[in-house]
Amino acid sequence: MSNRSNYVNNSLLLLFVEVIMLLPKIRKGIAMQSASRTLSPQNTHGSKSYSFVVPNICPHCGKLVEAKTSLYSVGNDVFVAFLNCPEYGECRKAFFAVYLASADDSNSLQFMYMYPGPYQTELPEHIRNLSPRCVELYNQAKAAENLKHFDLAACGYRNAIEALVKDFAIKYKDAASDEKLLRKPLQNCINEYLDNLDEAVSAYMVKEFGNNATHYPQLEQFDFTEQMNYLDIFLSYMSNKIKTHDIAITLPQKHLQKFASPASQAD
Numbered sequence: 001m002s003n004r005s006n007y008v009n010n011s012l013l014l015l016f017v018e019v020i021m022l023l024p025k026i027r028k029g030i031a032m033q034s035a036s037r038t039l040s041p042q043n044t045h046g047s048k049s050y051s052f053v054v055p056n057i058c059p060h061c062g063k064l065v066e067a068k069t070s071l072y073s074v075g076n077d078v079f080v081a082f083l084n085c086p087e088y089g090e091c092r093k094a095f096f097a098v099y100l101a102s103a104d105d106s107n108s109l110q111f112m113y114m115y116p117g118p119y120q121t122e123l124p125e126h127i128r129n130l131s132p133r134c135v136e137l138y139n140q141a142k143a144a145e146n147l148k149h150f151d152l153a154a155c156g157y158r159n160a161i162e163a164l165v166k167d168f169a170i171k172y173k174d175a176a177s178d179e180k181l182l183r184k185p186l187q188n189c190i191n192e193y194l195d196n197l198d199e200a201v202s203a204y205m206v207k208e209f210g211n212n213a214t215h216y217p218q219l220e221q222f223d224f225t226e227q228m229n230y231l232d233i234f235l236s237y238m239s240n241k242i243k244t245h246d247i248a249i250t251l252p253q254k255h256l257q258k259f260a261s262p263a264s265q266a267d
């Protein structure tokens with residue numbers, strides 16, 4: 001390749017990176033699992049190799065993948081890794097990560113950004129805000145589901161709702177002082193803290209499917225789709241319930257007083 005075409009290619013890559021860096025979807029940091037690579041940039045003639053981490057959860061499909069990776073130098077100590085969801089999957093989409101050379105001139109590159117940003121869970125905002133542990137377990141279960149490990153996923157979803165019910169109890173049911181709460185069986189938490197029958201029944205069903213997937217031999221025929229239906233119903237109820245609590249709590253005091261005193265509701 002001539003020096004001129006090298007220069008043009010590098011300039012285009014740099015422009016590409018600068019434009020992409022302005023996009024709001026980019027999120028800094030790898031809040032996900034990652035894997036190590038050691039590669040030489042494909043557009044340089046030197047033999048120097050660099051080690052760097054690449055995301056191994058595809059930002060498009062959320063699957064745990066070993067992404068096909070190629071590294072390019074774009075000048076000014078900036079490097080770009082182009083990644084592809086593997087050819088054996090259905091997704092096969094491309095994504096990329098941007099790196100900076102380390103200041104100490106070592107061979108390691110520092111991760112800066114990836115685009116698109118990390119795969120986002122589809123859990124509602126109010127649940128994400130209330131229970132990061134639920135989100136963590138839910139995402140692990142989702143990763144297992146994407147790999148068709150349905151038994152593991154069933155246990156993971158059951159554990160995710162346990163975290164959610166307990167965090168809900170701590171924040172909205174004055175259970176923070178209950179030292180036994182974290183060791184309390186999920187069924188007891190359902191009985192004590194979920195006063196709506198539909199919430200309690202859907203939580204119970206997610207728990208039962210999860211428990212059944214845990215036991216060997218399994219006690220009943222396992223239907224993962226049915227568990228997911230109950231999970232959707234439960235999360236939908238909980239999202240609305242948390243939202244309702246949050247809005248009620250943040251109502252200005254003068255409005256809350258109207259609710260407390262029927263005689264003052266003239267307007």
Ligand SMILES: [Zn+2]
Nearest residue numbers: 058061085091
């Ligand atoms: Zn993918």
